[in-house]
Amino acid sequence: MIPQTMHSIFAKPNHDEASRQNFVNDFRVHLASKVFPGNFPAYFGRVLPAFIKAQGREPKDRHEVRKVMTKDPYYQLWSAMQRNSQEMIWDSVIDAVERQLPDLLKKAKDLKGKGSLTLNPNVEVPKYHNAADIHLQPGAYHTDVAPDDLSAGAIYDRGTYIYSMGGLGAENDGLGRILQKFFHKQYPDKKIERVLDMGCTIGGSVSFWSTKEPGTEFHAIDVGAPCLRYGHARAKAVGANVHFSQQNAEKTNFLDASFDVVTSHILLHETSRQAIQNIFKECYRLLKPGGVMMHLDLPQAFGQNPLEGFLWEWEIYNNNEHFYGQLRELDTADVATKAGFDPAKFKIHQVASTWDDGQTPYSNENFTFPVYVAVK
Amino acid sequence: MPETQIRLPRVAKGKRPQFFDDPAVDQMMTFIIELSAEVSVLYDRVDTIERLLDSKGTISRTDIENYRAPDAVESERMARRDGYLKRVFRMHQNTTLPKAVKSKAKPAPKEKSKKRRK
Numbered sequence: 001m002i003p004q005t006m007h008s009i010f011a012k013p014n015h016d017e018a019s020r021q022n023f024v025n026d027f028r029v030h031l032a033s034k035v036f037p038g039n040f041p042a043y044f045g046r047v048l049p050a051f052i053k054a055q056g057r058e059p060k061d062r063h064e065v066r067k068v069m070t071k072d073p074y075y076q077l078w079s080a081m082q083r084n085s086q087e088m089i090w091d092s093v094i095d096a097v098e099r100q101l102p103d104l105l106k107k108a109k110d111l112k113g114k115g116s117l118t119l120n121p122n123v124e125v126p127k128y129h130n131a132a133d134i135h136l137q138p139g140a141y142h143t144d145v146a147p148d149d150l151s152a153g154a155i156y157d158r159g160t161y162i163y164s165m166g167g168l169g170a171e172n173d174g175l176g177r178i179l180q181k182f183f184h185k186q187y188p189d190k191k192i193e194r195v196l197d198m199g200c201t202i203g204g205s206v207s208f209w210s211t212k213e214p215g216t217e218f219h220a221i222d223v224g225a226p227c228l229r230y231g232h233a234r235a236k237a238v239g240a241n242v243h244f245s246q247q248n249a250e251k252t253n254f255l256d257a258s259f260d261v262v263t264s265h266i267l268l269h270e271t272s273r274q275a276i277q278n279i280f281k282e283c284y285r286l287l288k289p290g291g292v293m294m295h296l297d298l299p300q301a302f303g304q305n306p307l308e309g310f311l312w313e314w315e316i317y318n319n320n321e322h323f324y325g326q327l328r329e330l331d332t333a334d335v336a337t338k339a340g341f342d343p344a345k346f347k348i349h350q351v352a353s354t355w356d357d358g359q360t361p362y363s364n365e366n367f368t369f370p371v372y373v374a375v376k
Numbered sequence: 377m378p379e380t381q382i383r384l385p386r387v388a389k390g391k392r393p394q395f396f397d398d399p400a401v402d403q404m405m406t407f408i409i410e411l412s413a414e415v416s417v418l419y420d421r422v423d424t425i426e427r428l429l430d431s432k433g434t435i436s437r438t439d440i441e442n443y444r445a446p447d448a449v450e451s452e453r454m455a456r457r458d459g460y461l462k463r464v465f466r467m468h469q470n471t472t473l474p475k476a477v478k479s480k481a482k483p484a485p486k487e488k489s490k491k492r493r494k
Binding site for chain 2: 094
């Protein structure tokens, strides 16, 4: 894996912690490259023929594939390994964060830099966020264990890096790089004075934007206080200028028509169907006329064959991504229209998962992210 | 760990899936994989000791704790771990391409986007 850049607020692992984290990373690489592919011959070699023999037809959708594939021993063993690898990410990272938390808290307090942090303890953590701990991160993004806690953010910074097997780049900000590049390619002449990033967690993406657009005012919101505290410290550590505030993207306190761009980087699939409708409505309210809404997210079920669709949904059932399921089938054009956008100005772009230096966040270089774009 | 140390949550909220008919098999998988990780950590530590002894002749525990593998060493370790993972988990890997299935059954259609509701 490309070594992760360890900025000044990073929870640096000691000798054995680093070794454990590296094992988990390499184990996941092994699973992705040597074990996961075996699901295809298992399906086509025995699961599908058995289904055809019994039913006289192929499975009609991913849900039917799920019923038979979850009984297959190859799939079961791979799933058990994959699930364990996910749990081990967090355990290996929490060791390093827990050991030096008092030191990290002090460092965050002493750090000098730009931007701001506004917390609001009255913000309720929505049900879609705390029904289960997303990606199995214990305590998720919102649990405070100490005064001015930032542990969830520190865990997230290293954990997501191992989760993506270093695929988000040395600065762990690949999604921001992809979307920033897409925006300028799409709108080469658009001036942006004010940008909002929704569901920013530790602000990796928006901090990248900020370092590239020093003349623009960046705001970033999330419901998770420890991630925002870490995000603010991390932004200072990497020289970004971002105003973080604790707010729910469904209803913010920003003024009408006050942003040129409202964006999110893989937020939508962590929220509910109603929340997505509310978020699109809020985007419409916040945008200036001619402003752009851009949400980058994970693939929908459309266009996938039943086996692909089933495998994509492993995370829903086994990695606490329970709310991804509703986005998989959502008519986002309809959501945008109901939010007030002109249907003619809404488009789903499929954006390549690479950025300028040719790095790619996932092993498949043909992988694309859907980006939901609407202009007000 | 001192008693005053802040303890972080270690278990994720949400039901842990069971993949095998016998839950003991799920638990055994965790034991085996965790043990594999610890052997790998131990191997890295031995490697650190050997490298430090090669260069310094005599070393302390602090020398070991302070050692961080340079990129070239980490690449060697990655290659070693790759071989290690292939050996330990050799009974469960398959990268052969799927064979096309010949059948007269009607193939499943790709999922289509739903029509927009009026």
